[in-house]
Amino acid sequence: ETGVTQTPRHLVMGMTNKKSLKCEQHLGHNAMYWYKQSAKKPLELMFVYSLEERVENNSVPSRFSPECPNSSHLFLHLHTLQPEDSALYLCASSQAPGRRGDEQFFGPGTRLTVL
Amino acid sequence: GQNIDQPTEMTATEGAIVQINCTYQTSGFNGLFWYQQHAGEAPTFLSYNVLDGLEEKGRFSSFLSRSKGYSYLLLKELQMKDSASYLCAVWADSNYQLIWGAGTKLIIKP
Numbered sequence: 001e002t003g004v005t006q007t008p009r010h011l012v013m014g015m016t017n018k019k020s021l022k023c024e025q026h027l028g029h030n031a032m033y034w035y036k037q038s039a040k041k042p043l044e045l046m047f048v049y050s051l052e053e054r055v056e057n058n059s060v061p062s063r064f065s066p067e068c069p070n071s072s073h074l075f076l077h078l079h080t081l082q083p084e085d086s087a088l089y090l091c092a093s094s095q096a097p098g099r100r101g102d103e104q105f106f107g108p109g110t111r112l113t114v115l
Numbered sequence: 116g117q118n119i120d121q122p123t124e125m126t127a128t129e130g131a132i133v134q135i136n137c138t139y140q141t142s143g144f145n146g147l148f149w150y151q152q153h154a155g156e157a158p159t160f161l162s163y164n165v166l167d168g169l170e171e172k173g174r175f176s177s178f179l180s181r182s183k184g185y186s187y188l189l190l191k192e193l194q195m196k197d198s199a200s201y202l203c204a205v206w207a208d209s210n211y212q213l214i215w216g217a218g219t220k221l222i223i224k225p
Contacts, residue, residue: 041217042119042216050211055211108156
């Protein structure tokens with residue numbers, strides 16, 4: 001199994017749909033992250049979970065709802081999205097958040113298109 | 116505010132050397148990361164610098180000057196597979212949040 005997997009890889013949804021993105025890490029890490037990546041923009045951190053507890057929530061609209069049932073799985077539930085939410089959604093994990101040099105390992109991302 | 120600047124795009128020739136610069140202005144500093152991201156793929160870790168100086172890792176080297184708020188990534192003996200975006204990120208204050216640059220798209224020509 002590769003380190004961090006994400007499903008689906010591509011998703012097209014209407015503004016009234018409800019869908020979920022899934023992330024799984026096979027590295028035994030303690031922290032998991034959701035990022036939004038838009039073209040020619042810096043990565044935007046959305047949510048961070050450390051030991052299954054949410055520790056960062058960067059003013060993300062409530063139409064994005066994260067869930068972390070255990071240290072290996074992370075979900076992002078989506079509902080009533082807007083076209084400007086179309087982007088690449090990346091999941092990452094790391095071993096020791098807060099420790100110097102703690103490297104984040106990324107999944108391949110879900111390319112989301114909102115019509 | 117917190118800011119990281121990188122060139123948007125660079126072009127280089129196969130076999131040559133290229134230097135990708137990153138300047139940062141952040142409220143704190145606990146280290147700087149470089150990641151490589153091929154189109155449609157996950158970012159992958161290249162290097163981490165927290166002390167001034169040059170760190171060499173094969174064909175790739177990364178340099179940091181904390182007093183100047185400046186780093187660069189040096190790629191030698193360029194190969195076509197080095198065509199990718201290179202992301203600079205600074206760990207400023209928070210335990211969890213990296214400040215990211217928008218990335219530099221590197222195009223390698225034969």
